[in-house]
Amino acid sequence: MDEDVMLIHDQLQQSLNEQVKQPSLDLLMKEINGWEKKSIEKIQLVAQDNRQKLLDMIAELMDSVKRRLISIKEQLSRARDDDDFFESDINKWKEKLEALKKDLNIPKTVKIKCDDNMNSFIPQISVCEARMITERFGRFLGDIQIQENGQLITHGNSNAHAPVRGNGEYSSGQHLFRFKIENIGTSVNWILFAIVSKIAPIEQYSYKTATTYGWAGGNQVYLNGDCNNDFNGYKTDMETNHTLEFMIDCDRRKIRLKNEQTQSEYELDIDIIKCPFPWQISLDVYHSGTRLRLLQ
Template identity: 75%
Template sequence: MASTSSNKSRCATCGKNIGTFTCRGCSQDFCLSHAQEHRQLLGKQMDEDVILMHDQFQQCLNEQVKQPSLHPLMKEINEWEKQSIEKIQLVAQVARQKVLNIISKHTDNVIIALTSIKEQLSRARDDDDFFESDINEWKENLEKLKTDLNTPKAITIKFDDKMNSFIPKISVHKERPITERFERFLGDIQIEENGQLITHGNSNAHATVRGKGEYSSGQRLFRFKIENKRTS
């Protein structure tokens, strides 16, 4: 690598043109002592940069082998799992709260209905005024209240699978109670007690009455009680 004195180049470190060596890696010229220094520098770079990088990577690899579950792809799956569960928990919490709210109001209604039955029972007992049909009706009403308390018809749970998603979204719906009442009539009829009672007049003429509700589908059950029926 030494060149003749006539075409000696200057050392890249000290600028002197003595005994020049050329580094094939970086094409710089150096004097003997600085050529050695340049090699040492390269050796240091090798240790500090490449070996260090290698060691760090080796350590990563060892950890990977030891704990494959820490792979970045596994972390991605874990993150998806966590976020999905959080979303579901949020929707479930909203649904639970809604059911609790409806149930609380619904229970109040059941309490009112039960109190009313209790009053009817006490009155009937005091007056000793009841028959088999009354007993059956009370039993039926109590049975209905019991069923309604446990499985209220007022609440429905729906699963929305319109999006054809992997997990259908749950939602809670409160059915609006329909309190049917008489509204329109034709003929000798009077509507009383806020549409709960109709009375036919003294005439024998036919009369018609219709309820407030209008229905286009489903099945409805209406109960009437005919009192003071007169035959003529």
């Protein structure tokens, strides 16, 4: 009996060894290895394409900065030769130089987008450009003036809400804008930076308008026209001479507000059912003497 058991054991072990050594196993392993190699090659191709795209964008940015720098230099030379400039001109040139430095140090128009789709085995990565659109202040209500070819708004002598709309319409892509608060008018610091759907009418109390999403003074956050104090930890820190970046990201259905001086940064998700495309910039200033400039 023991010999029979041992014989059966040996036969089973031999069969098992033979199964492992079958050519079909090698073929299956080759198939898996081939899949791995092709997948890695595809990933490497996508990565290389994005590296080249990033280098091309940076080169284009450098050319743009160089052209703007030459333009400023020519303006300075003419002003010096003609002895025709004021302190306000000097301040504007300084601001332009500072903006150029920031463009070189932190190219805000270049973004890396990672589409982490839960249904995708490997997230897609891409380099995209958040273009700075030539926007202008457009329609308005109340005690306010639009000056300098639609780039400056100035509140009059009263304290009253004065809504302003941008002319641009945004339904896709990323769009970056910069606003400089030349004078905030009061220590209360109330300005609304928001978007609305184009279909929404312009009203005196624009912050209450349905489809309004954005940030204002007094730690106020507006979601579809409803005020939510301190939402997501938002704290108002805007002051005179602060520059604010306002990003409209239609693809991700978000907006972002960043203070360049304090580095505070906040994001809001936009419900496109409540705020359908196209979106427009919606501002509201309240206090007398407030001056807000749209930088290009």
